[in-house]
Amino acid sequence: MAIEMAVVHSIETLQGMIDRNKREGRTVGFVPTMGFLHEGHLTLVKHAREHNDVVVMSIFVNPAQFGPGEDFEAYPRDVERDASLAKEAGVDILFMPTSEEMYPQDGGVRILPGPQSKVLCGASRPGHFDGVLKVVLKLFNIVDPDRSYFGMKDAQQLAIIETFVRDYNLRTSIERVPIVREKDGLAKSSRNVNLTEMERMEAPVIQQALKKGVLLFNEGVSVDEIEREITAHIMENSSGIMDYVSLLSYPELTEYDDSSDEAILACAVKFGKTRLIDNTIMSTKDGYHVQNDDEQ
Amino acid sequence: MAIEMAVVHSIETLQGMIDRNKREGRTVGFVPTMGFLHEGHLTLVKHAREHNDVVVMSIFVNPAQFGPGEDFEAYPRDVERDASLAKEAGVDILFMPTSEEMYPQDGGVRILPGPQSKVLCGASRPGHFDGVLKVVLKLFNIVDPDRSYFGMKDAQQLAIIETFVRDYNLRTSIERVPIVREKDGLAKSSRNVNLTEMERMEAPVIQQALKKGVLLFNEGVSVDEIEREITAHIMENSSGIMDYVSLLSYPELTEYDDSSDEAILACAVKFGKTRLIDNTIMSTKDGYHVQNDDEQ
Known part of the structure; x- marks a missing residue:
């Protein structure tokens, strides 16, 4: 120090x-x-x-x-x-x-x-x-x-x-x-203070949806279907409005295909005026796993 | 060394x-x-x-x-x-x-x-x-x-x-x-070797025209008129084709006006396939003078 x-x-x-x-x-x-x-x-x-x-x-x-x-x-x-x-x-x-x-x-x-x-x-x-x-x-x-x-x-x-x-x-x-998260899974952000109490309670839905996406990805579900499922999960379980959700190769950020070593599943969601982002990076070699999060 | x-x-x-x-x-x-x-x-x-x-x-x-x-x-x-x-x-x-x-x-x-x-x-x-x-x-x-x-x-x-x-x-x-020149005034350039013998003989016309431009500038002749005179001098005395000639403030390279501290008079001339450039930078405070040339 x-x-x-x-x-x-x-x-x-x-x-x-x-x-x-x-x-x-x-x-x-x-x-x-x-x-x-x-x-x-x-x-x-x-x-x-x-x-x-x-x-x-x-x-x-x-x-x-x-x-x-x-x-x-x-x-x-x-x-x-x-x-x-x-x-x-x-x-x-x-x-x-x-x-x-x-x-x-x-x-x-x-x-x-x-x-x-x-x-x-x-x-x-x-x-x-x-x-x-x-x-x-x-x-x-x-x-x-x-x-x-x-x-x-x-x-x-x-x-x-x-x-x-x-x-x-x-x-x-x-x-x-790696991303640092609150206890309930919300990624830490300077913008989190702008959330209302209600929005703050709903916001962990973002990470829940991403986790669901990773499970679907590991099951071999198509990119389009994963993106639809994440959107549906967030819209059905919160007042959040999807800005985008995308599964891409990383770090190229081009369309994901089997030749990519890493993939990113990323989204942005608006709660009122506050726009929150979150993501998960998955290694696609030797089986899939999430690698950019500190475990809480 | x-x-x-x-x-x-x-x-x-x-x-x-x-x-x-x-x-x-x-x-x-x-x-x-x-x-x-x-x-x-x-x-x-x-x-x-x-x-x-x-x-x-x-x-x-x-x-x-x-x-x-x-x-x-x-x-x-x-x-x-x-x-x-x-x-x-x-x-x-x-x-x-x-x-x-x-x-x-x-x-x-x-x-x-x-x-x-x-x-x-x-x-x-x-x-x-x-x-x-x-x-x-x-x-x-x-x-x-x-x-x-x-x-x-x-x-x-x-x-x-x-x-x-x-x-x-x-x-x-x-x-x-500062610019380094041949004895006859042609600015040194790696491209000079591409000139034919005839073009090489004509090429010093560029510096002559710029010198004429500086004299006109010191006499208070307008920017447009100076640019025309330089073009005419080069076209009448050589086979060179004008690519451009411009008098601008330096280093901003905006339209020259009296508030600029320095002005550049620059041109590019094509001799056959070879494009040559040259310029003169003039301090516009305390009377005009050329400042970017080693005297030969």
């Missing part, structure tokens, strides 16, 4: 600290977040803490990845609580830039993800993953981490970032960290 | 060498090229040699920046001569990857430059600067240079790369190096 945690707002100050640590031979682990920390984030820190000398966390609600009408303004923020949780979890440097610090100018250069970005969340959030890759490349250049930690709850984001890192020789490894 | 020069084809080997040098506190200067070296490239090396402990040159004819019907196959290559010139100029590490080494897979992530890429050469070479930014980001990540050296002959490329580096916090500084 870090005894002192530095809170840094300026890119230049942060780079000075990182460069000093690197010169002295220390490794840097990086946990990028949008804040409003929960156990999922703290699990990322725990992994980073185990494998690196210095742990950097960023908190930046990135306007570039919110579309028009999305919840940028409503995205929950609690800086003091976050700082206290980060310090307790063992973060050494907490980087909290303003939008002006991150985007002082814009010459219009954009990073466009490939076909992976057109499915799942990308289908209903055009431009979202452009914004993700923009901030990720900036943060990687600013922090220069040896290892960067991402949760598997945002499985599409993770797949796109892994592809970007591989194809562009980015100098960080990407570390996949 | 380097006594030994390492010739490296593998990304992994190169990164190992760079990391070792960095750990020992050495600075790295980088000169990216497409080979067929001339004095322009060697001037870049000279600058890199003066300011860095280790000088890395890459030679890679990047297929991603050639469009359909462009001269990727015809682009001149002479690896042995290049290696000998590079060593003589003081390169420590010569990186010559194959296309397979650089582009083993393609997940479809693209980097799109902004409005700067729509004018000048970009207008007639759609996708060209996407390919440039792709290879530049890869090379920067592979080489991890403290300083990278670019010639001002490719002034649009330089402006776009400067913007990318600034907006995405890339960890290298970009060093502008």
Whole structure:
């Protein structure tokens, strides 16, 4: 655990600290977040803490990845609580830039993800993953981490970032960290606080439906039929509205077929104004099994 | 001057060498090229040699920046001569990857430059600067240079790369190096060898026309009139066909107006199949003057 945690707002100050640590031979682990920390984030820190000398966390609600009408303004923020949780979890440097610090100018250069970005969340959030890759490349250049930690709850984001890192020789490894869940199975999310009491009670239906999907998959049921069953389960057992449910190869996010080593079963469900996502990644070799969840 | 020069084809080997040098506190200067070296490239090396402990040159004819019907196959290559010139100029590490080494897979992530890429050469070479930014980001990540050296002959490329580096916090500084010319004023270019004897004799008309343009600019002649005069000068005094001539603000590459600190007067002229570019950058404060040329 870090005894002192530095809170840094300026890119230049942060780079000075990182460069000093690197010169002295220390490794840097990086946990990028949008804040409003929960156990999922703290699990990322725990992994980073185990494998690196210095742990950097960023908190930046990135306007570039919110579309028009999305919840940028409503995205929950609690800086003091976050700082206290980060310090307790063992973060050494907490980087909290303003939008002006991150985007002082814009010459219009954009990073466009490939076909992976057109499915799942990308289908209903055009431009979202452009914004993700923009901030990720900036943060990687600013922090220069040896290892960067991402949760598997945002499985599409993770797949796109892994592809970007591989194809562009980015100098960080990407570390996949399993989904962390509430006791009743709801995946931890900063957005969960926006659920009404009723919606919060219903929301575990998402994981129940995914579990049902995995069973059907293991029984050899067709992709279409699995997707229909999941939709039906959620609609019949809650007030949730399906945004999408898809079974695809992973991390390619192309149509699933028998030649894929891994498959993802992913869905997004709206409870009122709150959109929740969840997924399960299944290894399709040596029999099927779920591999991206911490068992509760 | 380097006594030994390492010739490296593998990304992994190169990164190992760079990391070792960095750990020992050495600075790295980088000169990216497409080979067929001339004095322009060697001037870049000279600058890199003066300011860095280790000088890395890459030679890679990047297929991603050639469009359909462009001269990727015809682009001149002479690896042995290049290696000998590079060593003589003081390169420590010569990186010559194959296309397979650089582009083993393609997940479809693209980097799109902004409005700067729509004018000048970009207008007639759609996708060209996407390919440039792709290879530049890869090379920067592979080489991890403290300083990278670019010639001002490719002034649009330089402006776009400067913007990318600034907006995405890339960890290298970009060093502008003035145009190097033949005795008769023709800007040095790997493509000059493709000119016929007659075309080679006519080609200095490009710089003459640009000089005329600068005089007119200093006399307060309008942008449109300057562009017309340059076109007329080249068409009347050579077999060259104008591809474009433009006077723009620099490095924004927007319409020139009095508030711009710098202006660029740039043109591209076709002699037979060979397309030559040249430019002049003018400071527009404290009286006009040409600033991007080594005086011959």
